[in-house]
Amino acid sequence: MIDIHCHLLHEIDDGSRSMDESLKQLKLMAAGGVTQVFLTSHYFRGHYHYTRDEYLSKFNELQQEARNQLIPIELIPGFEVFLQTGIEEDIVQHQLTLGDSSYVLIESELNGLPSDFYDNVYKILRKGYKPILAHAERYVSIMTKSSEAKDLVDRNMYIQVNAGSLTGLYGDKVQRTAWRLVDSGLAHFIGSDDHVRGPYDAFFQARNMISERIDNVTAELLFKTHSNAIMNNAKIPYRYVMVQKQHRKSNHKKGFFSKIFG
Numbered sequence: 001m002i003d004i005h006c007h008l009l010h011e012i013d014d015g016s017r018s019m020d021e022s023l024k025q026l027k028l029m030a031a032g033g034v035t036q037v038f039l040t041s042h043y044f045r046g047h048y049h050y051t052r053d054e055y056l057s058k059f060n061e062l063q064q065e066a067r068n069q070l071i072p073i074e075l076i077p078g079f080e081v082f083l084q085t086g087i088e089e090d091i092v093q094h095q096l097t098l099g100d101s102s103y104v105l106i107e108s109e110l111n112g113l114p115s116d117f118y119d120n121v122y123k124i125l126r127k128g129y130k131p132i133l134a135h136a137e138r139y140v141s142i143m144t145k146s147s148e149a150k151d152l153v154d155r156n157m158y159i160q161v162n163a164g165s166l167t168g169l170y171g172d173k174v175q176r177t178a179w180r181l182v183d184s185g186l187a188h189f190i191g192s193d194d195h196v197r198g199p200y201d202a203f204f205q206a207r208n209m210i211s212e213r214i215d216n217v218t219a220e221l222l223f224k225t226h227s228n229a230i231m232n233n234a235k236i237p238y239r240y241v242m243v244q245k246q247h248r249k250s251n252h253k254k255g256f257f258s259k260i261f262g
């Protein structure tokens with residue numbers, strides 16, 4: 001499994017408070033089968049004050065200690081970029097991508113997407129980047145308007161869902177929305193968004209839930225295949241599943257829906 005979203009880098013944002021905390025969590029992740037993790041610290045101009053060099057220095061420090069302790073997990077740099085005016089220039093200047101790829105994990109106002117949201121997204125797209133909206137299920141507009149997520153994907157955005165949302169950590173409304181995104185094939189990645197405030201269970205629980213409730217192919221796509229494509233900077237299909245209503249006279253008598261993976 002690959003986790004593309006966590007705040008495990010110590011003393012950088014509101015995530016891990018010490019390198020010891022980070023190392024403990026990395027051990028739990030590795031023991032459960034996580035092989036690679038993107039350390040996506042918040043990039044929010046005016047709120048979090050650190051330079052790209054400071055990030056790199058913390059990253060190297062944690063990577064070295066994880067290697068010393070023989071923790072079998074690969075650390076990859078990354079950021080969770082808050083959409084602001086001119087953010088496309090920051091992405092270029094500070095290389096705020098996931099690893100060396102052109103994928104960028106972005107976030108915005110949860111209570112209402114600002115009026116310049118799509119303007120900022122388009123500017124990122126025009127620079128050749130591939131934006132992924134972090135924890136899409138937590139946005140009020142996506143919870144209340146079922147077509148909103150489809151609109152985002154139609155506008156060349158990828159969608160990441162938090163594991164904890166699927167397990168109910170953020171309440172019923174968010175949980176229902178998270179499952180709607182997964183069930184309709186609008187979610188491309190499951191991430192932990194782990195802030196090291198407790199054990200790392202939700203990621204594994206969510207993987208099991210998807211495997212049991214849908215199938216193992218979908219679980220593999222959302223926890224590994226798509227994330228692996230980021231590491232290779234390969235193209236990920238915006239639509240990877242079609243849900244088709246069976247014709248009434250169809251010979252297929254089992255169930256009303258079939259899923260075709262392309």
Ligand SMILES: [Fe+2]
Nearest residue numbers: 005080134193
């Ligand atoms: Fe996050």
